[in-house]
Amino acid sequence: MLLNVEPVRVLGDPDEPRLSFSADTETNRERLLLVDGKPAFELTFWCGTCQILFQRQEGSTETFSPEGDDPVEAFGSLxxxxxxxxxxxxxxPRLVQPSGAGDYFAEEQVETWGLDSFWGLPVYPRTPYYRTFETPVDGEAHFYEFxxxxxxxxxxxRAQVEKYASDLESGDVATAVAVSILDVSAPAGADGPDHYQHWALTHxxxxxxxxxxxxAETGHPVRLLSLxxxxxxxxxxxxxxxVPALRAQEPGRR
Structure with missing residues (x-):
């Protein structure tokens, strides 16, 4: 459910942000989410026909809780x-294990791109992740959210998870915060019912x-502030x- 949309805002540290995006547009490769200058996630290549990707790297080792009255400004400062x-x-959220039931990379992505041509395996994200929402964009594209x-x-x-589970059971709706990107890709020269454009909103x-x-464990909703x-x-x-209009649609599958 879409709860609120604010106007686009200029946020961020122009000098030394803790998180940053790095990309080599000349080779269409090496898109990274960096934390303190270290690779935290490898991202989808720029080519426009490459598979959707978020693959955890060694720099992804911490969470963030900046202080401030305005959470948009506080987290934006990172x-x-x-x-x-x-x-x-x-x-x-629904927790998914790589190569397990419901894994986007082993199911929907393989249906469209097939197995990795070198490894002969699905893309491996190196992390469990949550699936939350999907909906058609149009007859030739589908929107996925992670x-x-x-x-x-x-x-x-474990004690903290159980505390929040109890709070959710009591009706409290907690809020989480994420930085998000939209990647869009489709295989080159492909057709057929399984070959369509994938829109991936990754938080x-x-x-x-x-x-x-x-x-995820209790089945209760949680609020997410996405930047x-x-x-x-x-x-x-x-x-x-x-994205706001798509996110306001009813969920649905292809």
Whole structure:
């Protein structure tokens, strides 16, 4: 459910942000989410026909809780300076294990791109992650949403997860925060019912890891404040501008 959309805001640290996006547009490769200059996630290549990707790297080892009265400004201060679309969402996360039931990379992605041509295996994200929402874009494209933790659920403190689970059972709706990107890709020269454009809205979870796990375990909703980086995904700006409307649609599968 889409709860609120704020106007696009200029946020971020122009000098030394803790999180940043790095890309080599000349080779269409090496898109990275960096934490303190270290690779935290490898992202979808720029080519426009490459598979969707978020693959955890060694720099993804911590969560973030900046102080401030305005959470948009507080979390925005961690990010590189740029345009961000704040979105308030209500989600029902479902925890997925790589290559397990419901894994996007082993199911929908393989249906469209097939197995990796070199390894002969599905793409491996190196992390459990949450699936939350999907809906058709049109007859030739489909929208998928993921919440990717900066640290795996196995690192969470069990007592904290149980506390938030109890709070959710009592009716409390907790809020998590993420920086998000929209990547859009489709295989080159392919046709047929399984070959369509994939729109991937990926939320990299900055704060709320225990809350997210508790929501997944109890089936209760959790709120997510998404700071959608307008110019950091492979999607064009007009595509990013469609995200609020797509996110307000009824969920559905192809």
């Amino acid at each position: 990010l590189p300076q740029g345009d961000y679309q704040p979105l308030s969402l209500e989600i029902r 919440v990717v933790p900066m640290v795996p659920p196995s690192w969470n403190e 990299f979870l900055l704060d709320g890891h225990h809350r997210m796990q508790a929501a 959608l980086a307008v110019d950091s995904g492979t999607a064009s700006r007009p595509m990013v501008e469609r």
